[in-house]
Amino acid sequence: xxxxxxxxxxxxSLVQVVGRRYxxxxxxxxxxxxxxxxxxxxxxxxxxLTAQRRHFLLRDVYDDMMLDGVKPSxxxxxxxxxxxxxxxxxxxxxxxxxxxxxxxLLPDVTLYNFLISTCGKCKHxxxxxxxxxxxxxxxxxxxxxxxxxxxxxxxxxxxxxQVYAIVRDMTAAGLGLNKFCYSGLITALKNxxxxxxxxxxxxxxxxxxxxxxxxxxxxxxxxxxVMMGLSDEELYNTPTAEYIHRRxxxxxxxxxxxxxxxxxxxxxxxxxxxxxxxxxxxDGKVPDVFIVMQVMRxxxxxxxxxxxVKTFENHMASGKPPVVELYTTLAEGAMVGHTPKGMEIAxxxxxKMHSRNFFLNAKMGSDLLLLAAGEKTxxxxxxxxxxxxxxxxxxxxxxxxxxxYYLGLKDREIPEDDPRLLMVSRTYDNLRLRFGNRTNFT
Numbered sequence: 335x336x337x338x339x340x341x342x343x344x345x346x347s348l349v350q351v352v353g354r355r356y357x358x359x360x361x362x363x364x365x366x367x368x369x370x371x372x373x374x375x376x377x378x379x380x381x382x383l384t385a386q387r388r389h390f391l392l393r394d395v396y397d398d399m400m401l402d403g404v405k406p407s408x409x410x411x412x413x414x415x416x417x418x419x420x421x422x423x424x425x426x427x428x429x430x431x432x433x434x435x436x437x438x439l440l441p442d443v444t445l446y447n448f449l450i451s452t453c454g455k456c457k458h459x460x461x462x463x464x465x466x467x468x469x470x471x472x473x474x475x476x477x478x479x480x481x482x483x484x485x486x487x488x489x490x491x492x493x494x495x496q497v498y499a500i501v502r503d504m505t506a507a508g509l510g511l512n513k514f515c516y517s518g519l520i521t522a523l524k525n526x527x528x529x530x531x532x533x534x535x536x537x538x539x540x541x542x543x544x545x546x547x548x549x550x551x552x553x554x555x556x557x558x559x560v561m562m563g564l565s566d567e568e569l570y571n572t573p574t575a576e577y578i579h580r581r582x583x584x585x586x587x588x589x590x591x592x593x594x595x596x597x598x599x600x601x602x603x604x605x606x607x608x609x610x611x612x613x614x615x616x617d618g619k620v621p622d623v624f625i626v627m628q629v630m631r632x633x634x635x636x637x638x639x640x641x642x643v644k645t646f647e648n649h650m651a652s653g654k655p656p657v658v659e660l661y662t663t664l665a666e667g668a669m670v671g672h673t674p675k676g677m678e679i680a681x682x683x684x685x686k687m688h689s690r691n692f693f694l695n696a697k698m699g700s701d702l703l704l705l706a707a708g709e710k711t712x713x714x715x716x717x718x719x720x721x722x723x724x725x726x727x728x729x730x731x732x733x734x735x736x737x738x739y740y741l742g743l744k745d746r747e748i749p750e751d752d753p754r755l756l757m758v759s760r761t762y763d764n765l766r767l768r769f770g771n772r773t774n775f776t
Contacts, residue, residue, distance in 0.1 A: 370395075373404055380413045385563065389421025396430070408439050415445060416564055419452040424461070427452045440472065444559075447479045447569070454487030454571045459496070462487035478509060479569065486518040486570045492525030514570045516544035517593040521573075524597035534606040537594050541613065544590035573597075577624055577659070585622040595628035602636040623654070627663045634667025639676055642667055646683075661687035662698050669702075669716065672709045680706070681716045688723065699724045700732035707738035714742060718754070725757075733765040 370376045376399050383391050392414055399406060406414075411434045418427040427449055431441060441449075446469050453462035462484055469476055481504050488496040497519060501511065519540050523533055530536070559569065567575040567584075573596035578584045584592075591610065598606040607629055614621060621629070626649045634642035646664045650656060661683055668679040684702075694702065699720060706717035717739055724731055731739075740762045743755050 368402075370398070370404075371402070373407055373410065376404055376406075377410055377413060380410065380417060384413065384417035384420060387421065389417050389423055389426075392417050392421075392423075393426055393429070396433070405437070406433075408434075408442075411439065412445055412448070415448045415452070419448050419455065420564075420568065422452070422455045424452055424456040424458060441474070443469070443474050443477055443480060446474060447477075447483050450480065450483040450487055451569050451571060454483065454490045457490045459488045459491040459493055463496075481509065482512070482514050482518070482570055485515060486521065486572075489518040489522035490525065490571065492522055492527055494522045494526050497522040511543075513544050513589040514566065514572065516540045516590045517572055518570070520590070520593045520597055524600060529601065533601070534598075534603060534609065537597065537606060538609060538613070541590050541594050541610070545617075574624055580659075581657070584624060588619075588622060588625065592624055592628075595625050595632075599628045599631035599635065602632060604632055604636050604638070607632045623649070623657055623660065627659060630660075630663050631667050634664070635670055637671070639668060639673075639679060643679060656690065656692075658687065658692040658694075658698070661692060662694070662702060665702060666705060669705045669709075672711075674712065677706075677709060677712060677716050681719055684716075684719060684723065693727060694720075694723055694729070696724075696729050696731070699729055700735040703731050704735035704738050707735065707742045709742070710745075714746060717742060721754075721758070730761075730765070733762075733769050736762050736765055 370379050376395065379395055380392065383389070383395065396406070396414065399410075411430055414430045415427050418424070418430065431445070431449060434441060434445075446465055449465050450462045453459065453465065466476065466480070466484055469480070481500060485497055485500045488500065501515065501519070504511065504515070520537050523530065523536055559565075565575070565578055566572075567578045567589075572589065572593060574584055574589070574592050591614065594610055595607065597603075598610065611621070611629070614625075626645060630642045630645050633639075633645060642664065646660060649660065665680040665683045665687075668676040668683065670676065703717060703720045703724070706720055709717060721731075721739060736758065740758045743758060748755050
């Protein structure tokens with residue numbers, strides 16, 4: 335097969351490169367440019383793009399398949415929709431579903447589950463409910479995964495009443511609740527507006543209940559999901575989904591704890607975090623790295639920089655392997671509010687991270703640069719340092735972060751011929767030319 339880089343390194347599809355192609359024009363030039371010739375090779379390309387999180391290229395690949403006269407299989411459509419799900423591209427997911435129907439391939443329960451999950455990731459719970467209705471109309475019987483996907487999709491919008499209704503339907507059908515169901519209940523509580531006064535009490539209750547045995551608990555990911563590299567965490571859109579994609583490991587016994595700590599951090603509920611830590615201690619459990627990150631986030635977001643730093647130092651002193659996310663969590667949390675002390679902590683943390691040979695990727699660096707660029711006073715040292723770290727590794731930040739950094743530099747008394755300002759200005763102009771208003775390209 336041709337090198338995958340020929341498609342991955344090229345943003346434009348063949349449709350855009352050659353326009354409407356005459357099928358008789360199979361020239362040597364086209365042959366060199368083509369990257370797949372049959373369904374097997376196209377499936378490999380789809381899988382590769384999904385693994386690399388380059389979901390925006392999937393429609394281009396599909397267009398090229400059509401021009402090449404290659405008919406997608408059911409597995410191809412499954413892979414395409416999984417890719418759109420991971421990339422939260424709802425419109426593309428529905429496009430592929432409709433194309434599948436036009437080719438006489440009726441969606442099965444697995445594909446419907448992917449669609450419901452995509453709706454949840456995009457926070458379109460109404461669409462998720464409509465998909466369930468479509469399933470019933472098409473006489474496709476929902477399975478356990480369907481209900482859990484729907485529960486978490488409704489939870490993403492804080493539709494607590496709808497989540498409780500799904501729980502009642504599951505119970506009536508003799509289905510127990512597993513850790514992902516309780517995780518969804520906690521997410522629904524957090525996303526409900528306004529947050530209920532008994533939020534912390536309910537979270538603790540759901541964490542306790544999740545420890546009980548359930549018949550659902552033994553039903554893991556399907557063989558097809560495993561083959562496509564789709565974890566349960568990604569399917570159900572848990573807070574750990576992105577982390578487990580990057581790291582590949584996590585203490586899955588803590589799934590409900592993970593969601594509870596994440597919710598407490600988002601709401602800056604220090605009392606709940608402390609209560610959850612006490613529960614873990616009583617259970618004889620030690621927090622894993624994801625929980626440590628959420629504890630740090632909570633303390634830092636609540637303005638308690640000392641406890642946030644102390645939590646980080648205690649974990650580092652425990653002898654457990656450090657990960658780059660610990661450093662970026664501390665740096666990000668310390669920068670909230672842009673206090674002089676917080677900005678100093680953030681920069682010191684990034685210096686230590688770099689000295690340990692941990693490096694920022696495009697997303698981490700862009701997120702940190704965007705936050706650091708919001709500093710209105712001071713010497714802009716942290717933002718400058720983050721920019722320099724990314725430039726040293728030739729990593730291009732997002733348009734939004736470069737724009738914020740550029741405007742921050744312009745607000746300061748910097749000569750127009752300053753080398754840094756000139757470089758940032760050129761980068762900003764290039765990104766605007768390439769991506770326009772589409773800022774989420776990292």
